[in-house]
Amino acid sequence: MREMIAFILMGIGVAFNLLGCIGLIRLPDLYNRLQASTKCVTLGTIFIMAGVLVYSGWNGVGIKALLTLVFILITAPTAAHALARGAHKSGVKLWEKSVCDKYEEEKK
Amino acid sequence: MIMTIFVYIYILLLACFLCLYRIGRGPTAPDRTVAIDILGILVVGFCGFLSVLTGRDFYMNVAISWALLSFIGTLALAKYLEGKGFDE
Numbered sequence: 001m002r003e004m005i006a007f008i009l010m011g012i013g014v015a016f017n018l019l020g021c022i023g024l025i026r027l028p029d030l031y032n033r034l035q036a037s038t039k040c041v042t043l044g045t046i047f048i049m050a051g052v053l054v055y056s057g058w059n060g061v062g063i064k065a066l067l068t069l070v071f072i073l074i075t076a077p078t079a080a081h082a083l084a085r086g087a088h089k090s091g092v093k094l095w096e097k098s099v100c101d102k103y104e105e106e107k108k
Numbered sequence: 109m110i111m112t113i114f115v116y117i118y119i120l121l122l123a124c125f126l127c128l129y130r131i132g133r134g135p136t137a138p139d140r141t142v143a144i145d146i147l148g149i150l151v152v153g154f155c156g157f158l159s160v161l162t163g164r165d166f167y168m169n170v171a172i173s174w175a176l177l178s179f180i181g182t183l184a185l186a187k188y189l190e191g192k193g194f195d196e
Contacts, residue, residue, distance in 0.1 A: 007112050010157075014116045017150060021123040024130050024146060030138055033130075037146050048153040052168075055160055064168035065156060068175055072152065075179040079145055083182060086189035087138035 006055035013047030016040050029095035030087055038080040045072055113161050120157070124150055141185045148178030 020040025027033045049069040056062045088103055127150065130143040155171035 003109060007109070010116055011112075013153065014119050017153065018119055018123050021126040021146070021150075024143060025126050030136070030142065033139070034142050037142065041146050041149050045149050045153045048156050052156045052160055061159055061165045061168050064165070064172060068152060068156070068168065068171050071172065071175050072149065075175065076145075076149060079179050079182040079186070082186040083138065083141060083145065083189075086186035087141075090138065090189045090191065092136055092138055 002054060006051045009047050009051035009054060013044040013051060016044030016047065020044060029098070030092050031084060031094065034080055034084055034087075038076060042072060042076040110161070113157060117154070117157050117161075120150060120154055124154075138189055141182065141189070144185075145178065145182045148174065148182070152178075 017040070020037045023036030023040060024033050027036055046069050049065045049072070052065040053062045053069070056065070094101060124147060127143050127147040131140050131147070134140045134143060152171045152175050155167045155174065159165065159167035159171075
């Protein structure tokens with residue numbers, strides 16, 4: 001039963017990872033690609049690590065999986081935010097059908 | 109049950125190849141940096157699967173250090189794109 005719950009959690013995580021990478025291929029703009037892929041892949045890897053934790057229980061592997069989960073939950077959105085800020089300051093254009101750019105208005 | 113892990117590993121491998129396509133194709137440098145960041149997070153999940161599959165625990169140490177190094181590398185590349193020095 002515990003293995004079943006672990007495999008279901010890992011399956012949800014793998015599905016989110018694959019959808020995030022399809023978004024990385026299909027979307028037209030850097031910022032669209034960044035938000036789709038970062039959110040989906042972060043959630044998917046968190047689900048995979050929760051599956052490893054449920055599968056192995058409270059031993060060394062499970063505690064390290066919990067540590068990795070917390071670490072990814074903190075660092076991946078930070079890295080994505082810094083990357084979007086750096087890309088906007090280095091002059092990457094938005095998609096031509098984008099409707100608003102609040103950061104550009106803020107800088108004026 | 110062990111076949112399920114193999115199916116999951118092959119799906120993650122397909123996702124990694126999609127990221128490699130974006131690294132090779134991406135028009136500007138920030139596109140490639142985004143794809144490298146995503147590839148780093150995918151490899152962390154891959155290490156978790158390898159740890160479950162083989163029953164050895166050092167793959168989790170690899171996962172923790174890979175997550176840390178990927179974060180530091182992405183942050184350094186973002187600062188470089190922004191055009192500042194590393195000490196601000």
